[in-house]
Amino acid sequence: MFELLGAGIVNILQLKYLAPLFIGTLIGVVGGALPGITITMTVIVVLPFTFGLEPLQGLAAMIGVYVGGETGGLITSCLLGIPGKPSAVATTFDGYPMAKNGEPGRALWLGIWASIFGGLLGAVFLVATTGPLATVALAFGPWEYFSLFVLALSMVAGLVESSLAKGLVSGAIGCVVTVLGNDPVLGQERLTLGIPFLAGGIPFLPVLIGVFAFAQIMSEVERMGGTAKAIEAVDRGVSLAVSHLKVMGEILSRPFLLLWSTFIGLVIGVLPAIGGSAANMLAYDQAKKFSSRPEKFGSGIPEGIIASESSNNANVAGSLVTIMAFGIPGDAVTAVMLGALTIHGIQSGPLFILQNATLAYGMFAAYILAHGLVLLVLLPGVRWMLRIVTIPKAALFPVVVVLCVIGAYALNNTMDNVYVLLVFGLFGYGMVKFGFPLAPFILGVILGDQIEINLVRAIMTDSNPWLFITRPISGGLLAASVISVVAALWQHRRAQRRATGAAQDDADF
């Protein structure tokens, strides 16, 4: 394993891989720092550039974006009080007050170094567990895969904040998208609605690009031209200089906080399609609960920054484990990576690491090296990031849309995918307006085909449906699905009761 990792690092250090990794990291830091531009959108923008590259070059660029974006998001969180991305929201709670208290450099670099430590600890988990987990997954038959994918969907649907029913409907609609067009087992046409293009099914990448890019862009557009608050001018004269050794010492003197937050980030990352925002908030909440001075949280203490930033970078490693060992995207960014792998004809899943060891260890190496490149970008450039956030969205959004169009068109050089992009752009915005979460929908679109293929394979192998329950792993996974839905139902009911109780208390006074 270490030999392969060493070879991977040597491989990535070649200019042809290091250059896309560096450019990806730079773009990720910038995209992460721009409020209103998420890492998902940044990686979507980068996607078409990877079509003409070797698989490892493209994936290195995307990993760079992912790692850079997670770190870049904290810049505006700390210095402007505006999270650059959803997974930096909790960083704002203590980062911004610390900056306002006259220590902007300390706030910023605590976040950057915590990101790096969290990310590198995550790398240990990534390298150590992906192979063994893939070996476990190799023992799976179609029954286990079917149950695993059902578990993934039910967990995502259950973990959405708004409503369990909406999460489940959203995931089910995602699966419906995959039944339009053709039967993946026999190739027979079905539900084409008279549209010839649908005979081949709907490719998931234009769906993903359309849903995520337009849901986000239009959510920003609807706030434009009104009373939306402009980004306040930043005092660019303020000193961001710190003693890096002192900052690192501050983080390393809290080993339990660092390890626990990293662990939370990893677990959330491994769970499918949840993402860094949950990791960031949960780690912050846990840090507060375990702290001897919880009342100080929110006033600008280092624990808040360390917890939130180490967890969201570790979350990247967790997401990569899930996609590389099981072929299930850990979040939207890894879903785009899955698309990039598919374009290059590479099948993700348990065989990935065995059949593509050079690529897999190259990805590990890219992930590790990206943390060093983040430092290389931010040490001289952190002040520039404050200028970049003033780029007008009226200029940024049309360029992003053009890159989305290129990404969709270039998949197979047909306008059909651009039409899919348009339709699902409208659909995604509609989902947001109706309050449906996007993550279960996308996971449904990605896993729908696989669920069907494994269900049909299982039934064709043995028509006894009880095997889904009596086979120990499959039964365990299905039981976990039921538990996750029941737990989510209980949690939502409890939250509703609390909200009702709070409303009644308010009314009493």
Add this chain to the structure above:
Amino acid sequence: MKLSRDGWGGLVALIGSLLLFWGTLGLKDNPLVPIGPGFYPRIVLGITAVLSLWLVLADALAEKQPARSEPLNYPLVALTFAVFGLYVVALPYLGFRIATGLYVAATSALLAPPSGAKSWAGVVLLAVLTAFATHLVFERYLLVLLPRGTWTGF
């Protein structure tokens, strides 16, 4: 019984899933395999219909909280979508460079209306740069083919 957006969303999903479910009834089974092409879609659409019905009923029976409304610029969203729709329609006729230039200029001007000659120049510059820089990078260096226009020939 008044529905909120959850209920309406559920209702749309319910109607859509039932219509598609009805569409699966016409699918013919393959005699060579035990399950036909309609087997899985019927399961998925059936589950979607049941979940949507749950959403509608839960919303209908729930106590409604007064919705907090934030003033949002929906006309701008509609126009932005409309301009994008025109771009998608124009791409195969005008080709990537011209359609993209027009799209970027139109959207940029729509989102932040230029107020003087300088800002108009900025819009035009952004449009020209985006169209030609993306074309150059993708076609020349990344060997990604972009749409050609049937009217323009490039």
